[in-house]
Amino acid sequence: MADQQRRERALRAPAWLEELVRTTPPPVPWRDVARFAVAIPGPLVLAVLLGGLDSRVALGAGVFGTMGALAASLAPQPGPLRDRMRRIGAATAFGMLGLLAGQYASGGGWEPVVVIAALSGFAALVSAVNAAFSLGALQLLIYTALASGLVTPLPAAVEVGFFLCGAGWATLIALVQARTDPLDPDRAAVAAVFTRIAELLAAVGTDSAPAARRALTTALNAAYDRVIRSRSRSPGLSRELSELAGVLNAAAPLVEGAVAAARAGVPADPCDVSAGHAFAAALTGSGELSSERPRPLQGGHPSMRAVRHGVRLVWNVVGDPEERASAAAPSPAPSPRARLREVVDRTLGSRDTRSFAVRLSLCMTVAEIVRQYLPIERPYWVLLTVAIILKPDFGSVFTRAVQRGVGTLLGVLLGSALLVVLPHDAWVLAALTVSAAVLPWARDTNFGMFSVFQTPLIILLLDLALPSEPGLVAARLLDTLVGCAIVLVFGYLLWPQTWRAPLDEALRDAVLALDAFVDAAFTGGPVERRRARRRNYRALTELQTQLQRRLAEPPPISTRAAAWWPVIVQLERTSDAVTEAVIATRGGEPAPDPAQVAVLRRAIRRLEDDVRTPGAVDDAELHAEGVLAPVAREVDAARRLVREAAPGRRTGHRAAPPVAPGGTALWDGPVPKDPPPLTLPPLDGPPPPGSRTVTTDDGVDLHVEFDGPAGGGGAGGDTDAPLTVVLCHGFTARLAEWEVQREALRGRARLVLWDQRGHGRSGWTPLTRATIDRTGQDLGQVLDAVVPSGPVVLAGHSMGGMSILALARQRPELFGTRVVGALLLATSAGGLVDTGPAGFLVKTGRRLGLLSLYLRLLQLLAPFLERRRRRDTWLGRRAIRRLLFGRDDADPRSVRMVQRLLEETPLPVTMAFYATFLDHDETAALPVLRRVPVTVVAGTHDRLTPAAHGRRIAEAIGADAELVVVPGAGHSVNLTRRAVVDRALLDLLDRVEHRTRKAG
Incomplete structure (x- = not known):
């Protein structure tokens, strides 16, 4: 955690140097x-x-x-x-x-x-x-x-x-x-994953299920760390470690199925619980698997079928009959001449x-x-x-x-x-x-x-x-x-x-291994299929190792290597999709058309050509039917990523950044900035038709606007909408900052937008409480007043995200029942001034008793300063450019637009909120968010809430959190990277609706 904070602070060393000296203290052997x-x-x-x-x-x-x-x-x-x-x-x-x-x-x-x-x-x-x-x-x-x-x-x-x-x-x-x-530590760490899976399946429907879920996450992290650390210390290629990495890769569908079953409260089949323990015993050598692979489930809840699908997939790797047969009767040793030729x-x-x-x-x-x-x-x-x-x-x-x-x-x-x-x-x-x-x-x-x-x-x-x-x-x-x-x-x-990262060759090898896997998956026999699958995952493991080694090099090697990271993740997703397609075919789904398999393989081979040499950009999308449809989508995404990551190529805008599942932070690669909107709705004049005022329990009037599925909504919006999205703006902004997301969400869900106290059209008095705790209560009272029923997705930018976290801590019963999803955009759960020069000054000021005096003095001077305040100044634009924009998105029109938006908030409001950010700590709310799908969006050049804060939120939430890190983006990512945020919101709604349908 501390290393991530240091990487993202404003005055920081180059990323390659931090990677070079970064140390994570391992356990003492x-x-x-x-x-x-x-x-x-x-x-x-x-x-x-x-x-x-x-x-x-x-x-x-x-x-x-x-x-x-x-x-x-x-x-x-x-x-x-x-x-x-x-x-x-x-x-x-x-x-x-x-x-x-x-x-x-x-x-x-x-x-x-x-x-x-x-x-x-x-x-x-x-x-x-x-x-x-x-x-x-x-x-x-x-x-x-x-x-x-x-x-x-x-x-x-x-x-x-x-x-x-x-x-x-x-x-x-x-x-x-x-x-x-007692056991080889690498194998023990991998075996512990399956033990924790079995314990989670056994705990479904009990009070111990959340603890078992967290134990599984810890075991997965420990196993990956252990295998990767051993691989990095190995002086050469190690088949043992490659096999263990393959077992962990194969466990991913089983982990997802177990988590889905735990979330849905659907008890697992006892055979699957026993299989988890059997996998652990087989890995440690204390037991053997049965000679017959478990049969697929034809009926039952989807999560039960997903668990059985994962069990069968792991059985293919851990309990491969070919491997057991070869161990019992080793193949003839190669001749001395063949060995010499290989050497x-x-x-x-x-x-x-x-x-x-x-x-x-x-x-x-x-x-x-x-x-x-x-x-x-x-x-x-x-x-x-x-x-x-x-x-x-x-x-x-x-x-x-x-x-x-x-x-x-x-x-x-x-x-x-x-x-x-x-x-x-x-x-x-x-x-x-x-x-x-x-x-x-x-x-x-x-x-x-x-x-x-x-x-x-x-x-x-x-x-x-x-x-x-x-x-x-x-x-x-x-x-x-x-x-x-x-x-x-x-x-x-x-x-x-x-000086050049040797990833291109390793990446080409991985692509060729994927092509061979697709060929064997749909045209070969069981033996060829298993061998091709293992070669594919071994190639991906070697690719990850080469990537980690090159990230510690100085530029341009480290930046070149980092550009390939999303491609590597996408290849892993593609391999998983092929595996799922194979299992679906075995389970009774129609076999894919050989012509479609050939088209898919040509596209994969074109990936290898794109890695090797620049070529013409081909934006044609792949289309396939049946079990190949998910594979085609993953290959299509990989093609776009390769074109963007390859040197010397500039491609068009990519509207939908890939997001790694299961809480994995995915660096999104270069995403071109959006053209800024020319204008935002003005603050002066009457409020829009259909607006409402919600009065809080401490007497503050909060302004609320609506946008129905069809673009309208009456005084309260369309209360029959199946889903409501509540948008919470950031500090010194107003609800108009979400204007660029309204069009993307319009027609998809009922929208509720509100101005936080002291901001926009909402009220303010000198005695108003200006804390995150209070804004969390305000959000809850807005929900009670204007969204009394129905599922709700909360989206918050900066202070708006903090308000969502405060609400989760204050009213956890809402999450998983009323609140069914959350988007946290450029926000933090705490520790904003724990490190760096600002942290030193804050701690020193507190120790000397000067901090409270300084903040109080600011509040007293704020009315005087407001009367003499000059807006739309060059100095103000410089400050906003520095604090709210990133490396690639600070064009003059965007800066001026944001400056005018933020300068609408009076200085007394601004200065009253300063103290709450210094003491902000809502980490206790993060376990509550594990109940719902969460998307976290962060910019690599965000100086107010650095990307490390978003990573910590996603890691603490776990499997149901998806992290999108936008390179070159600053704090105002929703205004400057509209397509990325729009797609993140739409993907979150897809996940929410998918979970709702599965829950029945």
């Missing part, structure tokens, strides 16, 4: 902490106990043993024990090879340069084989660098022997932990791998030349820095360089401080143990945090073998900076292809 604390310092402690701290031989043996333990300890990651042992074996073997090769990379001359260049190229090539070899290649370079500069009295063979002994000791500890681990294709046959090998060799060669010719105290530290930054495969070089550089600088200061403060005795071992114990948590945080604690460990370890003076701190810092500079210049800036 206590079992790994204990393993590292025992395994890593163990060999050194044993050597000191046997030979003491004064024995150079004993210390050398202990240092190399601890190096081996460090390599073996860092190798295991969550996953099957066999994979963990493979990683340990690869790290140990390649580390040993590095120690031996390091003997030939020391000294001067051209021989060390050749050795380093050859080893670097070899390490880059073998990294493409698999994850274990990738990790081993990193250890090869690290220990080559260390061996090139670390001198001990031990022969090389003895050093390698102690290294292997330390690695064996750490392997033993890892085996003990693996045998005592050659992945290494020498891959252009990316060859390019990476050249970059790595160049950087390491430059580092070796620097080592020989610059007067550096610890030259091997430059090689070590370059290897650690550049080697971990094909991820973000810039991110690792910055995080490694900053983390190492902090780590050097910490390690050097420990050497100065601690005596040269057992206290050094204690500090080394603490540093080792923190490594598992730091590794889960980010690369920079890992460097902060890894660096002191290495400094303490090497200082025991090669003591240094305290003045070496500056030298270590210089070495680190030199290494970072080498990587940034020779591994990043000199390679233009690294």
Whole structure:
């Protein structure tokens, strides 16, 4: 939450830099902490106990043993024990090879340069084989660098022997932990999702259903975070993690069905509850699924059928008979020639791998030349820095360089401080143990945090073998900076292809996988269909991983990557639509026409062409019938998004931004601004015919207007309308700010618009209460007076949204009964001045007792200032341009129109409301809104209620909230991005009506 507030505050760092340094503290992996604390310092402690701290031989043996333990300890990651042992074996073997090769990379001359260049190229090539070899290649370079500069009295063979002994000791500890681990944490997190689904289904119709729903949301977030974090830490491709991500993707329809059943209060079939627990048991290995997939339900409530549909979909992934059969009878192993051909294709046959090998060799060669010719105290530290930054495969070089550089600088200061403060005795071992114990948590945080604690460990370890003076701190810092500079210049800036996000290729692969999935779904057999579906979801998972890596790069890479985000989400929606179409066909729906399938596949292949090269814009919509109709709509949306996201293309206006379901925030991509309306209805003159006045319980007259389904409505509007939309305007505005939405909603629902107290035509007295709590009561009394019955959708902009939240807190019984939906536009649930300079000033003013005095002084001066107020000034336009408009929507006509609208509100009203925004907190209302569909709209350049506030609202509401974030838009998004807001309102009404029909 705090990170999102900092990203959106007015004085903020660039988004790519915030992404670079952003950290979300992970849970502490206590079992790994204990393993590292025992395994890593163990060999050194044993050597000191046997030979003491004064024995150079004993210390050398202990240092190399601890190096081996460090390599073996860092190798295991969550996953099957066999994979963990493979990683340990690869790290140990390649580390040993590095120690031996390091003997030939020391000294001067051209021989060390050749050795380093050859080893670097070899390490880059073998990294493409698999994850274990990738990790081993990193250890090869690290220990080559260390061996090139670390001198001990031990022969090389003895050093390698102690290294292997330390690695064996750490392997033993890892085996003990693996045998005592209750479960692989990644699989446990995914299994917990299905346990929570089963608990929610069992709780339908009881008081515990809301708590079970929140527990399911928490489990889903934890599972996705766990799998994504493990994938980002994996040194190479991991089939295990891809499969788990596929299981989570497949669980989406089941989650939606379970939530729908809970909302409707329809008990689930007991078989579906048991299936949820069975899925969890199958994932953890404590049970097996039945050999027969559950049959579809032919009757019953739609939510029951949706749950069974989701169960069957998950069964296809978790309980795939093909996978169980292959596990029982493995397919014949490929021949040695076939394996060799596959390895050659992945290494020498891959252009990316060859390019990476050249970059790595160049950087390491430059580092070796620097080592020989610059007067550096610890030259091997430059090689070590370059290897650690550049080697971990094909991820973000810039991110690792910055995080490694900053983390190492902090780590050097910490390690050097420990050497100065601690005596040269057992206290050094204690500090080394603490540093080792923190490594598992730091590794889960980010690369920079890992460097902060890894660096002191290495400094303490090497200082025991090669003591240094305290003045070496500056030298270590210089070495680190030199290494970072080498990587940034020779591994990043000199390679233009690294400036471009490698998402295009991954996106094309995902599109081709989707095309193959559509082909297999409607023309292939069950086996081909399952394989194509898994390949499709794996491609999407890899695409998401590449996106996250590139978001931390500087522009233009980060902005280029962010532009593809809505496309990726849309491809996921399309894949889900194909899956649903397949299941519908199995359930008895007519099979699609092969000609329509062919047209659909041509459109998907055209997506691949659009990603690859710019082409002519094709605005023709896809049309299909039957089960293909939803798929065609999703593909059509994907085509529009690709045209808008691709570089160098400008397309026409997109009226309907895609919105991700289930509370997922979706960055909407570039949306052209709307032309501003030339005029708004004037405030002077008589009120429109049919208007009413509602007098509140504290005596304030509120002005209310109506707009019926047919454009009219009498004195009270059309009370027979099936749905009423109540529009609440923002601070210092009036109901006319919704004028541009009236036309879109006219004929669709009965409209009620009202002026909040002190605004527009509504009344005001000097004793009027000016608080959000009071405006929430006003809204409730307007509903009671003019909408006494029938379903109501509330829409609020800025302070209007806050009034809706206040009403939800005050009268929660209305929501889910009378109030059936809500649109929250550019608003906040609280914390408007918690951060940034404004927050500091407010807190300081409160602490000194000056804030209340200042606000009271403003209210006293307001009448005097109002009499001398000048309107329509250049300075006023500048302030409104800054505060209410975004990057792309501040044309002069819009600014002047909004200025005239807002300056109609008297200063006494304006200043009376200031205090309520400082203390505004309606977070207690958010659980109430979970009862109804909610749409939250926010602008990326909103300086009054930043987009982070909208995200927090959507996240707190959960599955029934949809978030539309409009890029470049400011606070007046309903006036400047009319089409986006219109479509958000219409989509919300569609969701409300759909839920009403389902509820019967």
